[in-house]
Amino acid sequence: MNTAPHERPLPPVLPGSVALVGAGPGDPELLTLKALRCIQAAEVLLYDHLVGPQVLALVPGTAERIDVGKSRARHTLPQEEICRLLCHYARAGKRVVRLKGGDPLMFGRGGEEMEALRAAGIPFVVAPGITAALGASAAFHLPLTHREYASRCVFLSGHKKARDATQDDGSEEDWDALARPGQTLVFYMGIARLEHIRAALIAHGMPKETPAALIYKATLPDGRLWRCTLDTLLECARAESISPPALVIIGQVLESVKK
Ligand SMILES: C[S@@+](CC[C@H](N)C(=O)[O-])C[C@H]1O[C@@H](n2cnc3c(N)ncnc32)[C@H](O)[C@@H]1O
Structure with a gap:
C-alpha cells in the first residue's frame, strides 16, 4: 500500500552509519521527531557541551557516550579526532549519533564532519535542530523580521577561526x-568580541542608539534577555556578567516588541 510521505516511518540511524543530529537550543520539547528517533537508536553518542541533561536523558542507557566538549575555552577533542571517531565507530557497524546544540549545520562544524564521512564512504543522515536564534526568537517573542522594521536577518559568528584570531581589524x-x-543581526559566539562588534558597526554608520539585546540560554529555565542599545552592549554584558552561551541581537525590529 502506498503511503503519503508524512505517514512513512522516519528513517532511524542504521548500523554502520552516522546521524548528525541537532539537539535544539535547550528545551527538549524543541527536538524534532527525527532527532528523537535517532537519539533513541544510538549505540554510540558523541555530544557537545551545549547539549543539556534533559536531552541526554533520552539517550538509551546502553549507548556508549563520548563527551567531545567544544567551547571556546575547552576543546575536549580536536575536530580531526571527532571525525576520526565518527568513522571508527561507523566502520565497527555501530549506529553512531553526533549530537550538537541547535542545528548541526549552523556554526556547528557539521560541514567538516560530513566531508570526513563522505571521504570515508560512510553513509549519514542529518536530523536538523532548531537553531539558537529561532529558539530565542520564540522564547522571548522577538520577531527577527517584520514588515515595518526588517526584511532581512543575518546570522553571524562573532568569533573567527583560530588562524586569524590575532587580526582584529574588522x-x-x-x-x-x-x-x-x-x-x-544575530551574532552567535559574540560575547567575547562585543567591543569590536560595537566599534565596527558604529564606525560603518549604524546609529549608536540602535536597539540591541543579549540573550542567555534561550529556551532553558534560566534563560534571560537583557535589552540595551548598540552603544551600551558591552557595559550591559559586563554589568550582568553575561557568559556563553549567549546571542547578541541588533536591529530596529526590537522596537516592535515595545509596542
Ligand atoms: C558553536 S555555536 C553552535 C550553534 C548551534 N549549532 C545552533 O544552531 O544554535 C554556539 C553558540 O550558539 C549560541 N547558543 C547556543 N545555544 C544557545 C541558547 N540556548 N541561548 C543563547 N545562545 C545560544 C551561543 O552564541 C553559543 O556561543
Whole structure:
C-alpha cells in the first residue's frame, strides 16, 4: 500500500552509519521527531557541551557516550579526532549519533564532519535542530523580521577561526553592509568580541542608539534577555556578567516588541 510521505516511518540511524543530529537550543520539547528517533537508536553518542541533561536523558542507557566538549575555552577533542571517531565507530557497524546544540549545520562544524564521512564512504543522515536564534526568537517573542522594521536577518559568528584570531581589524566582515538599516543581526559566539562588534558597526554608520539585546540560554529555565542599545552592549554584558552561551541581537525590529 502506498503511503503519503508524512505517514512513512522516519528513517532511524542504521548500523554502520552516522546521524548528525541537532539537539535544539535547550528545551527538549524543541527536538524534532527525527532527532528523537535517532537519539533513541544510538549505540554510540558523541555530544557537545551545549547539549543539556534533559536531552541526554533520552539517550538509551546502553549507548556508549563520548563527551567531545567544544567551547571556546575547552576543546575536549580536536575536530580531526571527532571525525576520526565518527568513522571508527561507523566502520565497527555501530549506529553512531553526533549530537550538537541547535542545528548541526549552523556554526556547528557539521560541514567538516560530513566531508570526513563522505571521504570515508560512510553513509549519514542529518536530523536538523532548531537553531539558537529561532529558539530565542520564540522564547522571548522577538520577531527577527517584520514588515515595518526588517526584511532581512543575518546570522553571524562573532568569533573567527583560530588562524586569524590575532587580526582584529574588522576585515573579516562586510561591516558596511551589516551597518545598513532594515535588517536584524544575530551574532552567535559574540560575547567575547562585543567591543569590536560595537566599534565596527558604529564606525560603518549604524546609529549608536540602535536597539540591541543579549540573550542567555534561550529556551532553558534560566534563560534571560537583557535589552540595551548598540552603544551600551558591552557595559550591559559586563554589568550582568553575561557568559556563553549567549546571542547578541541588533536591529530596529526590537522596537516592535515595545509596542
Ligand atoms: C558553536 S555555536 C553552535 C550553534 C548551534 N549549532 C545552533 O544552531 O544554535 C554556539 C553558540 O550558539 C549560541 N547558543 C547556543 N545555544 C544557545 C541558547 N540556548 N541561548 C543563547 N545562545 C545560544 C551561543 O552564541 C553559543 O556561543
